[in-house]
Amino acid sequence: MSEMKNPAHVTDSELVEPATVHADKRRSEFVETMLEAWRMGRTKIGIGIFAFIVGLAIFGPLFAPYTPTEFVAPPFTGPSSTAYLGTDYLGHDVLTRVLYGGRTVITLALAATVIGLALGVTLGLITGYARRWIDESIMRILDVVLAFPQIVLALLFVSIVGPKLWLIVLMVGISHAPRIARVSRAATLEVSQRDFVRAAEATGVSKLKILFYEILPNTTSPLLVEFGLRLTYSIGLIAALSFLGFGLQPPAADWGLMINENRIGITVQPWPVFMPVLLIGILTIGTNLIADGLGRALIGIERDTSGT
């Protein structure tokens, strides 16, 4: 409703560094953000860490000296030539269990994040572009989901159904959805105010096409950042649930579970606790570095394309 009053010279175009001229090839906001983020030292470290730990999780078992359930030495024996990191509370080889223990956490965390993203982005697009009453009602429902801290929501449903892995993935994903929806909705709202969306509406392009071809491609950057953040939280939540005993059950090898199983002997044999703690810790720091890099890239890109 309010009409713009000669805004041409309000933008301080003089202080923008000369924009890097992009090559005339097909590029998307997605790719642009990632390339920009890659330029930062932090992001490179984050990606390195992430790649290393994922590699460890996937290929670790190939290098394991024993099987995860093999009795190697008496429980809580310290490091020796037979077991480089000693044994755990049942006498299994800690090194082996560490090498086997990452797969579940990472796969589940990724799955939960993807579910949350799919759900959240869809809801965000709908609420950001649809009519007021649809927006309001969906947001109220999401508020209810938001009222539960993520882990409490997961535990609530675990108490009903039991410690099933699919349930954990689903609940963590669902608990991410409203938070992602908020970000997606904000981005959608902003983009849908822009004139090129109006132009498409005036031409008569269908709402679905507009959402998918006009709006969504312009919101991928903040969503990319959200993905990084949510992955970090997913890893934390799923490891925590395992730690609490609601994830993989013994005798499976799982980092979260290992921490809980072996903390009784922490003063005597810290390794079966220390290693998984270290690995989970580094992994989450890695993903957070990536998310942070993407976040900074986003700010830089917004400045470049904001019209100066």
Place this chain on the structure above:
Amino acid sequence: MPPLLKLILIRLGLGVLTLFLVSLVVFLATQALPGDTARAILGKEAANKARYEALREQLGLNKSVPRQYIDWLGNVATGDLGNSLVQDEPVTELLGRRVANSAVLVIIAAALSIPLSLLFGSLSALKRDTKFDTSVSIGTLSLAALPEFVTGIGLILLFATAVFNWLPAVSRIDPDVPIINQLQLFVLPAITLTLAVAPYITRILRASMIEVLESEYVMMARLKGLPERLVLWRHALPNSLGPALQVTALNLAWLAGGVVVVEYLFGFPGIGQALVDAVANRDMPMVQAVCLIIAGVYVVANLAADIGTILVSPRLRTGLR
């Protein structure tokens, strides 16, 4: 009606609505879905039809679901949260002490986080891009990433084991000794919570302060020749309060859920640990009660954040949209 009051009342209304819906979700999840509570309680004796029907009637399970919900809600409102399936004692009695313990823990964590975050957040903003700022940034980034039990174990490894043997690794509170004398049992859990929350608050405070420091009105204040001290205190600070308040309240609200893992880790007798035990034992009334409490605290904290932000901003106070 003054626009300010209207705005606040709307927020309150929405908050109450959310609380209702939350209670509905908890009720449906724990009572309507799991199917047969009576069978769960009786176990083998459920084969005895008479006893089974009697218990069903006693628990009100033969009424319609909406009727059950209303009865249940009425009970909750009057403080009757049922009996624990494990200990067969009123939930309210079992939880009473624990709520108090958790509350103290959370208050200590909040009391530590806020000043720390304010200090580091504003200093980083003022000393932007210096070594100090970069190290704080990396520190907060790392701490924010770590799951709270990782931080907790890290602290245990550091302070309660081989390295420094100062603090107890497990916080078994003796119910007969006054809290004041057992404060050292609060230390590690409280520090863990602080380290989980403070980094987020610090980062956002820094960002919002930087935004304020780069604003047009701060530039104008400097161009008027005001001493820098005045620029910061009179011009920058009041405008940072709004977002600072918002983010602090939201992050502190997180503590309501953060206690779960931390209490379990340290064996701290609070509602967090109660929840974990209840879930493991499928003690539904307990699960119900704790979820209600935690979700309730969360909703109220968010509400307080919203209303606080409105009150702090002159624009919103005078009702300009």
Place this chain on the structure above:
Amino acid sequence: MDDAQTQTPNGQQTGAACGEQRDPAAAAEAAGALATEPRPDGLGEVTLTVQGLHIVLDPSGTDIDDEVTLKIRAGEVLGLVGESASGKTTAATSLLDYQRRGARIEGGQIEIDGKDVLAMSPAELRRIRGGTISYVPQDSSASLNPALRISTQLMEILEAHAFGSDEERKARLVQMMEEVLLPSDKAFLKRYPHQLSGGQQQRVAIAMAFANRPKVIVLDEPTTALDVTTQAHVLDTIRELTGAYGVAALYVTHDLAVVANLADRIAVMYAGRIVEQGTKEELFERAVHPYTRKLLASIPDISGERALTGIPGWAPRPGQRPPGCAFTPRCTWAIDKCSEAYPPVEGPSEEHTARCWRWKEVGAHKTAEEVKLRDKGAAVAAETLPVMVDVRDLDVFYQHKEVLHDIDVTLHEHRCLSLVGESGSGKTTLARCIAGLHPHKIKGDIEFQGKPLPRDSRSRPKATRQAIQYIFQSPYSSLNPRKTIRQIIRQPLQVFFDLSKEEQEQAMIEALEQVALDASLLNRYPDQLSGGERQRVAIARGLAAKPSVLICDEVTSWLDVSVQAAIIDLLASLQREMGLSMLFVTHNLALVRSISQEVAVMCEGKIVEYGEVDAVLEDPQADYTKKLLSDTPTV
């Protein structure tokens, strides 16, 4: 007479009410009467000297401003004129030795009363800022602290410079407010900035600037964000106060028309350098730099006699400036020497100088002798032309509020109608209604070619959607940054026509040719184009649909004056050649004759005057039209 009285209850600006007249004499009287202090001695002496100012981007070191040299005398207003990327805004704050994050002052001297500002200690700097030299910002809605009452913000500039006792400060505060024609009662002073209108906010900024009777004032486009009427008021105040207190003023602006009435001398900036300086008369009568001449020729002429000629190309940003004279690629006088070396300062007199190798030839003729006259085309009587769009008794709502009342307009084939009004007048709303982009309640009739027109564009038949095309105001917002130009122009083609790939490509190339753009742009993305080019793409997109009605919504407001002239020229010729029915929405009355045959003047949701352009502008009937005419700055 001031805008305080027209403030709506929730504090929003609506501009002066439609029937009120501005009274420049009253402003002069108020200011003059209150400027009771004797004029300071030394009127006419040089107060401010800037020598070789050099500002660069931080940290890259790329030049923003270079070799900026000028001087201003007490009581004199120097207009610093430049378009976007000229570096004028950066130069402005540097006079107070202040740069935003991202730029730093690399060299030069700025002397006020013999002391170099750039060499001062932080303590000395704080003393002169707000005291000896003060600053009026471009946008006071952002420069006034939203969390503090205006009384606090006004008082503190007095306190910071130790102005007298508490009593004296209070008295001075009242005086300050009266000088800028604002109320000085407690209730008003207790307000927060958001409770003031745009014009009032700007006056508060001016009051603060004059509070300590500074020797120099830097005004950074202070009226850009204001309505024409409010702008006129504010300019009056500035003129009176600078004269009364003998202040040396630097007025930074992009609008030569504004500066023509206010400044004594003018300096023109291009790509970070001053290309010409001189008195107002010298520059307007006989400019000696090609850029200045071209700039003058692109200023809208309210009489419609002069043709608007734009400058092809666009101004280079920092880091993209060519060696030698930066204007060379766009200059019709350019010779080889121009791209080799930057010309020295030369000119017809010591006061009138320029940096051009061929200044003598450029300045050989007076500006008036070289004026191109507008091609007015043959006049066709409106009654004979078919009616395209007919609007009758239209009442338009925004949610529950009625914002347009009793609108009656008619668009004919071959004719352009200008809708003129200030912000809030409803002109864009009306345009949106005709385009089907207004999603709220509408009462009344809109007909297209005799048939009723559905309100919402989605409910309209394809043929109608195709026939009515809309060009948006901001070229930065109307093109999808994630699509190539090809994809953007192809959209209407895909929706409206059934063409093969080759036919589509051909149609796109034709569309680009119509707006004088090269086909190679099809592969580019919007952010690789300048503002002017983007707007041309938007027009091409509209033309690709082969419309019969073209609605242009303030399509030049976001563009530089020189680029605007080219776009207006383009639109006018397209309209003539294609026989389009055009609706041209603008806030600038001076543009109207250059493009349209009819004009409708709007104020607060009503049409106050409607008729042939010449008739309305030469013999206005409505008070508001008369006021708008007198308030619109012209050269």
